[in-house]
Amino acid sequence: MSFFGKNIKKIRGVKGLSQQAFAEVFDLKRATLGAYEEGRSEPKIDTIIKIANHFSISIGSMLTSELTVNELLRFKGDLTVAAEVVKKEEFTSVPCITEKNMKEYIQFYDKKNFVSDLPVLQLPINKDKVFRGYTVSSLEMTNHDKGLYPKDVVVGEFVPKEVIKKLNNGIVVLVLVEDALILRRLYIAKKEVVLRADHKNIEDKKYELKDIKELWRIRYVFFKRLPEFNDLLEEKMLFLEQEFTKLKNSL
Structure with a gap:
């Protein structure tokens, strides 16, 4: 040597x-x-x-x-x-999970050497926090022609397990649980976590808090296509629908 x-x-x-x-x-x-x-x-x-x-x-x-x-x-x-x-001029290096390395990430997510070898995004974001990039690979977070499509990229901020209960319902998160990475909206009920897709035909997934290995709160989104900015009515209706669902679940 x-x-x-x-x-x-x-x-x-x-x-x-x-x-x-x-x-x-x-x-x-x-x-x-x-x-x-x-x-x-x-x-x-x-x-x-x-x-x-x-x-x-x-x-x-x-x-x-x-x-x-x-x-x-x-x-x-x-x-x-x-x-x-x-x-x-150095930006923060954000390790990125892609469709090709997802299976390996699920297995080796806690290995520093593996994470350091992931492809990275260079972004002008807070260097004191830990982030993870994720390339969307499904239509679960779409609603009609809105939402996240395959090849869009989201960037999540790491959330410690003891903080998960304090998160607001309805936020978009990337969750590593059991043998899957799931990008959905988070709803918390006592010791249970409900992961809900924006797509209406997809059922909720439910897990116990103790089963969550990692959780990343989505902070940034990079769209593969230019989103529509002039039609806000549908987004407002979705927001009201989500608020109604939260109210219904609390009763």
Whole structure:
């Protein structure tokens, strides 16, 4: 095993760069860079050459010995300036669940390495919160010609289990429960969770709170097509219908 991983990690430390900033400069994925640094993977020769040339470090030194801080300080430092610009423009990376990786996500949702290798959305949103993207794959959240269609993308904010009971009824959530990922509206009744589709011909799904593995409150939506903004009457009727249903369930 070479010293490449240790050396690039030390370079980042000297230059004050995050993994994301360093990876973007050299057209790498952050997860790939992390694998190099942890010794779980070895880079291709063209990657080694590109990084070594950028810092004016010999390939032999990069691979066969652990570079010292003093040595690194003598090498080129122009990446710091470039990386600072990248860092200022850096958006939040949101791992995205797609139709292709959904089955694997259901199985490995709690594995950090798996999540870090998911495709990501780069968005200008709060970096202090945890988000998850999801590509819609069904018509469950449609109502006539409104709602979410396949290929639309939603972004949810993570909700801790102890907070789920405090959520408002009727909000759209992405829920991981048993062996399924479900995108629906949330209704809570005591220890039970009701997941309701906007499509009228689809039955509710009911689960106990303890059976929920993950829950993400949908905060953002990216439509594949341009939605209609001029017809608000149907949306208002849907809202009133949902409010009537909540009132009926509470009686």
